[in-house]
Amino acid sequence: MALPERQTDIGPPDYRQFLPPVIEKNYGKWSHHEILTPGTMVHYAESGDKLFTVRVASPRLLATDSIRELCNFAEEYCDGYLRFTTRNNVEFLVSDESKLEPLVAALKEKGHMIGGIGPRVSNVIHTQGWVHCHSACTDASGLVKAIMDDLHEYFTTKALPNKVRLAVACCVNMCGAVHVSDIAVVAVHRKVPVINDDAVKKACEIPTTIASCPTSAIRPNPKEKSVTINEEKCMYCGNCFTVCPPIEIHNPEQDGVAIVVGGKIGSLRTDPKFSKLAIPFFYNEPPRWPKVVAAIRNILETYAKNAKKHERVGEWIERIGWEDFFKQTGIEFTFQHIDDFTFMRDTLRTSAAFKY
Amino acid sequence: MSGKHKTPMLDELEKGPFPSFITEIKKARNSSAMPEMADDELGQLEKSYNSKRGYWKHGGIVGVLGYGSGVIGRYSSLPDEYPGVAHFHTYRINQPSGFFYTSKALKEICDIWDKYGSGLTNMHGSTGDLVLLGTTTENLETLFAEYSSRGWDLGGSGSAMRTPSCCVGQARCEWAMIDTMDICNTVTQHFQDELHRPAYPYKIKNKISGCACDCVAAIARADISVIGTWKGDIQINQAEVKKYADSGMDIQSDVIDWCPTECMSFDGSSITIDNSQCNRCMHCITRMTKALKPGKERGASILVGSKAPIVVGSLLSWVIVPFMKMESPYEEYIELLENMIEWWDDNAKPRERIGELIEVKGMRPFLEAIGVDPQPQQVYEPRKDPFFFWSESDFA
Ligand code: SF4
Ligand code: SF4
Ligand code: SF4
Ligand code: SF4
Numbered sequence: 001m002a003l004p005e006r007q008t009d010i011g012p013p014d015y016r017q018f019l020p021p022v023i024e025k026n027y028g029k030w031s032h033h034e035i036l037t038p039g040t041m042v043h044y045a046e047s048g049d050k051l052f053t054v055r056v057a058s059p060r061l062l063a064t065d066s067i068r069e070l071c072n073f074a075e076e077y078c079d080g081y082l083r084f085t086t087r088n089n090v091e092f093l094v095s096d097e098s099k100l101e102p103l104v105a106a107l108k109e110k111g112h113m114i115g116g117i118g119p120r121v122s123n124v125i126h127t128q129g130w131v132h133c134h135s136a137c138t139d140a141s142g143l144v145k146a147i148m149d150d151l152h153e154y155f156t157t158k159a160l161p162n163k164v165r166l167a168v169a170c171c172v173n174m175c176g177a178v179h180v181s182d183i184a185v186v187a188v189h190r191k192v193p194v195i196n197d198d199a200v201k202k203a204c205e206i207p208t209t210i211a212s213c214p215t216s217a218i219r220p221n222p223k224e225k226s227v228t229i230n231e232e233k234c235m236y237c238g239n240c241f242t243v244c245p246p247i248e249i250h251n252p253e254q255d256g257v258a259i260v261v262g263g264k265i266g267s268l269r270t271d272p273k274f275s276k277l278a279i280p281f282f283y284n285e286p287p288r289w290p291k292v293v294a295a296i297r298n299i300l301e302t303y304a305k306n307a308k309k310h311e312r313v314g315e316w317i318e319r320i321g322w323e324d325f326f327k328q329t330g331i332e333f334t335f336q337h338i339d340d341f342t343f344m345r346d347t348l349r350t351s352a353a354f355k356y
Numbered sequence: 357m358s359g360k361h362k363t364p365m366l367d368e369l370e371k372g373p374f375p376s377f378i379t380e381i382k383k384a385r386n387s388s389a390m391p392e393m394a395d396d397e398l399g400q401l402e403k404s405y406n407s408k409r410g411y412w413k414h415g416g417i418v419g420v421l422g423y424g425s426g427v428i429g430r431y432s433s434l435p436d437e438y439p440g441v442a443h444f445h446t447y448r449i450n451q452p453s454g455f456f457y458t459s460k461a462l463k464e465i466c467d468i469w470d471k472y473g474s475g476l477t478n479m480h481g482s483t484g485d486l487v488l489l490g491t492t493t494e495n496l497e498t499l500f501a502e503y504s505s506r507g508w509d510l511g512g513s514g515s516a517m518r519t520p521s522c523c524v525g526q527a528r529c530e531w532a533m534i535d536t537m538d539i540c541n542t543v544t545q546h547f548q549d550e551l552h553r554p555a556y557p558y559k560i561k562n563k564i565s566g567c568a569c570d571c572v573a574a575i576a577r578a579d580i581s582v583i584g585t586w587k588g589d590i591q592i593n594q595a596e597v598k599k600y601a602d603s604g605m606d607i608q609s610d611v612i613d614w615c616p617t618e619c620m621s622f623d624g625s626s627i628t629i630d631n632s633q634c635n636r637c638m639h640c641i642t643r644m645t646k647a648l649k650p651g652k653e654r655g656a657s658i659l660v661g662s663k664a665p666i667v668v669g670s671l672l673s674w675v676i677v678p679f680m681k682m683e684s685p686y687e688e689y690i691e692l693l694e695n696m697i698e699w700w701d702d703n704a705k706p707r708e709r710i711g712e713l714i715e716v717k718g719m720r721p722f723l724e725a726i727g728v729d730p731q732p733q734q735v736y737e738p739r740k741d742p743f744f745f746w747s748e749s750d751f752a
Contacts, residue, residue: 003497003498003501003502004501004502004505004506005501005505006497006500006501006504006505007504007505007509008422008423008504008509008552009509009548009549009552010504010507010509010548011450011509011541011544011545011548012450012451012452012453012508012509012541012544013452013461013507013508014452014541015452015453015454015456015527015537015541017458018452018456018457018458018461019456019527023527023528027526027527028526028532028535030526030528030529030530031530031645031646032530032645032646033530033645043528043529043530051528053528057374057375058375058479059374059375059376059377059380060377060478060479060480061377061380061381061476061477061478061489062380062476062477062478062479063380063381063383063384063387063394063475063476063477064384064387064388064466064467064469064470064475064476064477065383065384065386065387065466065475066380066383067462067463067465067466067477067479068462068463068466070462071459071462071463072459074458074459075459080458080459080460081456081457081458081459082457082459082462083454083455083456083457083524084455084457084479084480085455085524085571086455086521086523086571086572086573088479088480090479112375113373113374113375125482127482129410130401130404130405130409130410130411131377131381131397131401131489132412132430132444132446132489132490133410133412134410134412134413134414134415134430135410136410136412137409137410139401139404139405141377142369142377142405144374144377145369145372145374145376145377145378146369148374149371149372149373149374152372152373152374155374172664172665172666173664173666174664174665174666174670175482175664176482177573177576177577178664179576179664179665179670180573180575180576180577180670180672208706211705212667212707214667214668237666237667239666239667242666243707245413245414250409250410252407252408252409253408255408255409263576265570265573265575265576266568266569266570266638267568267570267635267636267637267638268568268569268637268638268639268642269614269616269637269639270616272570272575272576272672274670274672284408286365286404286405286406286408287365287366287368287369287405288368288369309610310610310614310639341668341669342668342669343669
């Protein structure tokens with residue numbers, strides 16, 4: 001069968017063709033919105049028109065048949081219009097108010113989790129993991145599933161002081177938003193990579209490999225036409241592995257995950273913040289990582305109980321101080337928590353005023 | 357079909373209320389013309405769950421004719437054991453701005469994908485693309501012909517301009533100060549060659565958020581971050597303020613007390629704002645949208661440099677241009693983008709992001725190269741040490 005004629009550099013299709021008429025008509029002229037339930041909201045246009053949105057959770061990894069099912073809901077209740085959020089939730093765009101409740105009922109009947117709007121946990125930003133990435137030292141999708149099964153009420157019903165944004169990354173490349181999330185999991189290595197000299201000689205460019213190391217831990221090994229690693233300088237970032245795969249960074253028994261907290265993106269009230277280390281290590285415990293799940297619940301619930309309304313996790317911690325965060329959560333403070341890399345000067349305390 | 361692998365570990369992840377990615381992988385076996393792909397994906401994943409390690413090789417170079425990006429090669433390191441995933445390449449489709457679709461368009465994408473791929477997708481990838489997970493080298497040209505002829509082009513990958521993305525903006529958000537979807541679409545169309553033919557030192561990302569809520573995480577996940585903002589006084593509707601108060605909102609404790617610059621007050625019936633002190637953080641506006649609207653002069657702040665931690669630590673973007681008007685066709689913004697990229701392209705080492713290059717070279721050469729003046733909005737505070745450079749031009 002002849003293939004259709006290929007086109008190049010046409011770019012993405014124009015988004016205008018995918019907008020429901022109520023959006024086309026009121027584009028740029030929205031007045032305000034109300035959150036009706038944890039999973040539904042209504043936007044009011046200056047013209048008086050209304051647009052209802054129903055948000056459902058998604059594992060992000062979707063089979064075509066699941067997309068077709070979502071499309072069928074959209075066809076029956078939304079004239080075929082739907083969208084995805086930047087956090088990979090699915091949103092149904094309902095123009096006809098009388099179809100809102102029937103859509104919600106139909107989604108519930110099929111077991112969809114409706115929620116994620118307002119001061120709650122929304123979908124978890126995450127990465128490919130063992131499902132699809134060569135660099136992964138945990139499975140992001142599995143962690144997300146285990147964490148969200150545990151926290152599902154904070155998506156569907158229970159309110160928190162403010163939004164809590166979760167993320168999971170399966171290596172320090174952090175393809176997700178781990179470094180700026182309220183609570184996030186990042187997979188880490190803890191052992192110096194093992195070098196296969198023979199393969200390095202064949203596959204790698206030595207100067208590039210040496211240059212890839214941020215701590216100058218890599219030296220040439222002229223005898224083997226390979227490289228050596230100074231163990232005292234290596235902080236297991238894996239960058240050498242990225243440019244030279246025969247430098248094996250993976251160590252299944254000693255790889256695992258860390259939990260970071262307090263990151264924030266928006267400028268509301270306080271400036272955007274990086275996430276900071278809360279717990280340096282958990283072993284990988286597939287399929288459900290019970291200790292990681294429990295630790296996240298502990299942090300979330302300590303925040304929920306003690307933060308003021310409107311405070312994000314990072315704002316709460318800054319108000320009470322990190323020393324009090326460790327006390328309130330019962331998390332142990334270790335050598336790993338003290339920065340000895342690029343942010344050391346900014347993070348050591350230079351005041352005698354602190355709490356116990 | 358039912359699978360050839362036993363997956364007791366993965367089956368555990370089909371239990372519980374949150375939608376299961378394992379169920380999705382199993383489902384793909386029913387629709388794809390190559391059910392062995394999803395099936396061997398399951399088999400290999402079960403093995404990873406037991407051994408706690410992945411079995412994917414570094415991506416090789418694969419692609420479609422005339423393009424250097426958009427397809428990421430992925431091969432199993434155990435092709436004999438799991439032949440269905442011997443090739444399991446990623447095909448990135450450039451998403452429409454704002455992730456809006458019609459069911460017709462999505463179903464068409466699915467039908468083609470079931471014919472020539474695993475039936476698995478990511479809606480969406482971290483950068484924003486509609487990601488199709490798992491196809492073979494020999495199917496790539498067919499996929500490209502099928503998709504591009506229907507209007508779906510590839511996104512970016514490798515050392516290229518990456519697929520720009522944006523928040524929902526004016527399509528549905530009353531806080532959008534700029535037309536994020538149009539800017540995103542315009543920039544993407546303008547840089548097609550740079551997107552599809554990697555020729556840069558490394559990747560460069562552009563994200564556009566309509567306001568300081570920054571729903572697309574532009575400030576943290578884009579080398580060049582655009583964030584909508586305004587100039588002029590916040591527009592106050594005192595009648596609506598009163599309605600909020602009458603409806604039981606505690607305006608003092610929910611709004612006034614949180615204003616970071618302490619520039620607001622409430623006397624029990626109306627709000628006063630000292631706009632000269634407002635830093636436009638958006639807190640009050642998001643809490644009382646009917647009563648408070650941003651000032652009338654709309655535009656964006658342009659920030660530069662953010663990236664994830666590899667290798668010497670994460671960066672958040674730095675303010676470079678405090679305020680720029682953003683009106684179609686966005687010539688001023690596109691010119692700035694081109695100038696910034698040109699300076700980076702001329703000066704960066706391989707795998708050096710623009711933020712890292714600015715750290716190495718200093719802010720001055722960057723600002724001079726792009727023709728932006730030093731301004732106090734670019735820093736939290738001036739330098740603390742007495743070691744500063746002078747240029748010949750300072751003595752003129
Ligand atoms: S975070 Fe690391 S392992 Fe995970 S998808 Fe990104 S590069 Fe791969
Ligand atoms: S893992 Fe990182 S720090 Fe260690 S040798 Fe490799 S590049 Fe250097
Ligand atoms: S970033 Fe601002 S304008 Fe864009 S969707 Fe979020 S709140 Fe709305
Ligand atoms: S936008 Fe922020 S700084 Fe400005 S008045 Fe409102 S709360 Fe205060």
